[in-house]
Amino acid sequence: MTQSQTPSSLDAVLKRYEPVIGIEVHCQLKTASKMFCGCSTSYADAAPNTHCCPVCLGLPGALPTINKRAVEHVLATGAAIHAETPPATRWDRKNYFYPDLPKGYQISQYDLPLAAHGRLSFQTSEGEVTIGITRAHLEEDTAKLVHSTNDAGRRVSLIDFNRSGAPLMEIVTDPDVRSAEQARRYAEELQALLRAIGASDADMERGQMRVEANVSLRPRGTEPFGTRVEVKNMNSFRSVERAIAYEIERQAAALDAGETLTQDTRGWNEDRGTTYVMRSKEDSHDYRYFPEPDLPPLRVDAAWLATIGAALPELPAARRARYEADLGLSGYDAAVIVGDGRATELFEGARAAAPDADPKTLANWVTGAYLGILKTKPAAAARVDAGQLADLVRRVGAGELSGTNAKEVFAAHAADGASVASIVDRRGFRQISDTSTLGPVIDEVIAANPKAVDDYRAGKPVLGFFVGQVMKATRGQANAALVQAAVKERLDGGSGS
Ligand SMILES: [Zn+2]
Structure with a gap:
């Protein structure tokens, strides 16, 4: 640029x-x-x-x-x-x-x-x-x-x-x-x-x-x-x-x-x-x-000089190359993370706490949510804990927390340093993934929108609309992938019950 x-x-x-x-x-x-x-x-x-x-x-x-x-x-x-x-x-x-x-x-x-x-x-x-x-x-x-x-x-x-x-x-x-x-x-x-x-x-x-x-x-x-x-x-x-x-x-x-x-x-x-x-x-x-x-x-x-040289950590150029080659990060993400020591520390800390997490997902949190906070509220960014970020990413990956709610939890964690577990409990964020709870909500949404049902059957791309309505009704807690599949199944099934 x-x-x-x-x-x-x-x-x-x-x-x-x-x-x-x-x-x-x-x-x-x-x-x-x-x-x-x-x-x-x-x-x-x-x-x-x-x-x-x-x-x-x-x-x-x-x-x-x-x-x-x-x-x-x-x-x-x-x-x-x-x-x-x-x-x-x-x-x-x-x-x-x-x-x-x-x-x-x-x-x-x-x-x-x-x-x-x-x-x-x-x-x-x-x-x-x-x-x-x-x-x-x-x-x-x-x-x-x-x-x-x-x-x-x-x-x-x-x-x-x-x-x-x-x-x-x-x-x-x-x-x-x-x-x-x-x-x-x-x-x-x-x-x-x-x-x-x-x-x-x-x-x-x-x-x-x-x-x-x-x-x-x-x-x-x-x-x-x-x-x-x-x-x-x-x-x-x-x-x-x-x-x-x-x-x-x-x-x-x-x-x-x-x-x-x-x-x-x-x-x-x-x-x-x-x-x-x-x-x-x-x-x-x-x-x-x-x-x-x-x-x-x-x-x-x-000897002093040799000791100092041997103690050098991984330097930025080598770290960028490793992030791209070994972790599959884009050149841009690698440069952004390595370009800021605090971002590097958070990324490395979260990777250590969640070795199985997808590096690209972690990188997205660091380059997006974290650096966003760092620019506007450095004091809040300082409260972000690598272990908590790892927990957040794990919960999203396990389908316990929706992406939308995860963003809110991250912001709340940065605001006062509270743990992800306590924020999820306090706000009642638990991703709803069981069909017995979601079923009636989906049925209600379908029944309340006959015109959208007609549109769907006429081949219009309105699936997202239904998913959005269900997310709204569940305050963002529904498992979006599950809802999409269930809505499609009902509409394609033709009964609408
Ligand atoms: Zn002095």
């Missing part, structure tokens, strides 16, 4: 120009404590400035210590993208002044990243694409600036240091990306991978994964890169695709008009659907990188 604004003009542009795009992703790593101090990273709903200490406040004399778990997450990412890790890496100071950076420098990695020369492959509407990954390195996050108005009506900027020093991984691609769709798919695939290996929750809307793109154009058939523009502030996968498509068109129009592009940093305005200049090249920093004197070089021994 392409989401560019004016596909026709974009198509015309792409005939003449080739986009050259590189992607930078920053993601928050899943660790209990921050990168260089013991402060907790569970600050998402905390009051400002309640998760900080002398180290992450940058107070003089405070010394950093390395978070081993964060290093392992980057090494695991490196292994998953087939990157190389040098035997020794080190930390560097990236110097710049900004109020959200209390030390006046960020501890990062400059020329010896923990992972380099990797790659990531994924499917697009035009087939499989492989993007080279230049590097993945570890650094610390900045504090958060909050702009507001104080009681006296003055505009103020406040600083919340809870995020200061949280571990961040930066992943940079080679300039291999050639379309807005590839950029979106790369970001989606990277998210799936980071979630699969447990390195990051990588939720874009929550700022756990921030995507930036360097976009330039060159006339088709030429080698030299054009002037590149950095695009920021894309807060969803959809924004990534829209912003880059917009930027490609904007640059092409400027080049066609004979203008010279400037090397700007531009922000994406989601509401207006345009990019705007945030900074021009004149503002660019010289970061004066130099080795961090407070931390030793980091040696990564081969």
Whole structure:
């Protein structure tokens, strides 16, 4: 699904120009404590400035210590993208002044990243694409600036240091990306991978994964890169695709008009659907990188690396292939389930609880009902239990619960976490499959609709109407297949009794 604004003009542009795009992703790593101090990273709903200490406040004399778990997450990412890790890496100071950076420098990695020369492959509407990954390195996050108005009506900027020093991984691609769709798919695939290996929750809307793109154009058939523009502030996968498509068109129009592009940093305005200049090249920093004197070089021994590589779980590409080949899921269902860690967990959990259930039926529940709830009511989705879903699917399969009622039970389970068994009992949902109960209802429905009976005998397709009436009379609890057979038998029999 392409989401560019004016596909026709974009198509015309792409005939003449080739986009050259590189992607930078920053993601928050899943660790209990921050990168260089013991402060907790569970600050998402905390009051400002309640998760900080002398180290992450940058107070003089405070010394950093390395978070081993964060290093392992980057090494695991490196292994998953087939990157190389040098035997020794080190930390560097990236110097710049900004109020959200209390030390006046960020501890990062400059020329010896923990992972380099990797790659990531994924499917697009035009087939499989492989993007080279230049590097993945570890650094610390900045504090958060909050702009507001104080009681006296003055505009103020406040600083919340809870995020200061949280571990961040930066992943940079080679300039291999050639379309807005590839950029979106790369970001989606990277998210799936980071979630699969447990390195990051990588939720874009929550700022756990921030995507930036360097976009330039060159006339088709030429080698030299054009002037590149950095695009920021894309807060969803959809924004990534829209912003880059917009930027490609904007640059092409400027080049066609004979203008010279400037090397700007531009922000994406989601509401207006345009990019705007945030900074021009004149503002660019010289970061004066130099080795961090407070931390030793980091040696990564081969045994540690091998242990991390061996512990990698099944990666998204392999899992998709298995779902299609072994479980018979469609490519679409496999991609949707693997694309969301929570969906994968629910699907795998339900499969484990009900090994005999049809995988396609389980997949339908996960991609339909579950992801529907996840989009609109994430809190309710979190209550959905794999064992309960397995029970629900088993009851439908055994003819104890109708499909219609099963949907209602699923929604009720998500609403308060109640068990499927208790909801079925409470609502009196029991699929009626015995003919002695259904018989009189069917007879009544037939007797009440003589015109439909005539229609049926005249060859009109009204069987569904009768089934619908019986379902209505039994509040959706009748076994629909059984009712259909019974109605047909009576009407074909001719008596109508
Ligand atoms: Zn701290």
